Amino acid sequence: MSPSNNTLTVDDRITRLVPYHPGKPISEVRRELGLTEIVKLASNENPLGPSPKAIDAIIAAAASVHVYPDGACHDLRTSIAARLDISPDSLVFGNGSDEIIHLLGLTYLCAGDEVVVAHPTFSRYESAAVLAGAHTLRVPLRDWAFDIEAMVASITDRTRLVFLSNPNNPTGGYASTDGVNRLINSLPDRCILCIDEAYYEYAARPDYPQAIEYVRQNRNVIILRTFSKIYGLAGLRIGYGIAKRQIIGHIEQVREPFNTNALAQTAAVAALDDSAHLEASRSLVLEQRPMLARRLSEMDMTVYPSEGNFLWVNTHRDSQWIFDGLLRCGVIIRTGDAFDAPGYLRITIGTAQQNEKLLSALSEVLSKP
Ligand SMILES: Cc1ncc(COP(=O)(O)O)c(C=O)c1O
Structure with a gap:
């Protein structure tokens, strides 16, 4: 049979993926x-x-790129854990926080599961759901602000992930401490709330939540942070998740061993030091x-x-x-x-x-x- 007679097909999950623009x-x-x-x-x-300190660190590390990176991200892990006053094993690193969103989908979602997102919001949440064959419930924003009550109402026994971009991309609106408390207190046991704090450092309102407290309370929550925004390292691709040990352990089962590169790790450590x-x-x-x-x-x-x-x-x-x-x-x-x-x-x-x-x-x- 000639190769042209071969019909290559992919699952509907793949054809339904919308490329990121x-x-x-x-x-x-x-x-x-x-x-x-x-x-x-x-x-x-x-x-x-980027921070000039991060640039210097990249230059210094360039001659060692023939060696695999530290798959465990030891130095960056220790530095972040100390700053946030959390245990180093509450952290997972990704090739951008994008990758952690992808890993969350691979780790927790199966066909028929449900994912709750606001709409509009960052599109990668829905892609993680589509790839797993899960169903996304889009909860429209109201006057471009989160409708927390409607999000709560859309959670069912089949909901496994709820994504909250806080502040929200693209609107810049935020969910207050009361709003996030309401959401987290309505989660069924097998559901995780992902609070994506890509823009955390710019949020200045007093009622913007300190979501790390939910991790300290052992709740089913994962916080995402990134070095792509305020730290100016978007081109290097590095971000991380903060969650209780059990959640980190599940994601670690799926993570590729060398998913974050050596230059990104070293630059991120230096960037953290440049207050x-x-x-x-x-x-x-x-x-x-x-x-x-x-x-x-x-x-x-x-x-x-x-x-x-x-x-x-x-x-x-x-x-x-x-x-x-x-x-x-x-x-x-x-x-x-x-x-x-x-x-x-x-x-x-x-x-x-x-x-x-x-x-x-x-x-x-x-x-x-
Ligand atoms: C809300 C939100 N989350 C995550 C990301 C992805 O960031 P990263 O560069 O860490 O993959 C972005 C990037 O625009 C974003 O806006």
Whole structure:
């Protein structure tokens, strides 16, 4: 039989997976539009870049990349455990927190199980469910805020995972301590709440929960954190989960032995040690966030309260047209289309200079009919 007569098929779980559409890379815009000066405010990265200490650590470690990385992430594990005052075996590391979401699906989900997510939210939660043949219950946000009561109501005996992006990507809204308490207290025994804290460091409200307490109380919860956002190491891919030993043990059964690379581990340790860079990165967002929100509102847009390093904006216009116009000016943002919200934009908060470039490009685009 010739190879062309071979019919390769894949399970429905695979054909149903929706590919992730990341923010447009700078190199692509450079290629397509021939622009040299490009500002990317599309993927919630740190506009200040990585810590100089992390760069030095990467350079120092480069000559040893012929050796496999430490699969147990010993140094990073010890450093995080000491900072969070938790046991080192309450941690699992991933090739980005993306991988931990994927591992959660592989570890806990079977065909017919249910997963509860808000909608819109970070799309990888649903992908983990689809891959396992599990069913996702999307609970719509209300006025772009979590509807905790509706999430509680959608939990059934078949629910195995509930995902909460706190603060939520793409809206920047957050669930308060009371809200998360309500959710966690309604979980059936065989269900885990995954609290994804990718933007934890930017959340400034006093009633933003300290979810680590749930881990200390031995609850069925896993917290996700990442080095991709405030720590400026998105290109190296490293994130982690914090949970009770039993949950970490289950995930460790599935994790690939060398899933996080040596440069990422060493850079993450150095980044944790650079509190000045962390503080500068946080202060930048806390200063620029209200400024940018105000200036966008002055352009007749509705800006929603955000605890992240990005803003969710109703343009009251054609957001694809705005996106295309900004791209021609060398500014990359995200439209709400990927989140089923045409007319909306998600804009990462940049440096003061980048935000000014965005605002002047925006007024240029809006001034044209
Ligand atoms: C809410 C949320 N969780 C997880 C991630 C993935 O982060 P990482 O780069 O650690 O895989 C992102 C990235 O945008 C995110 O917004």
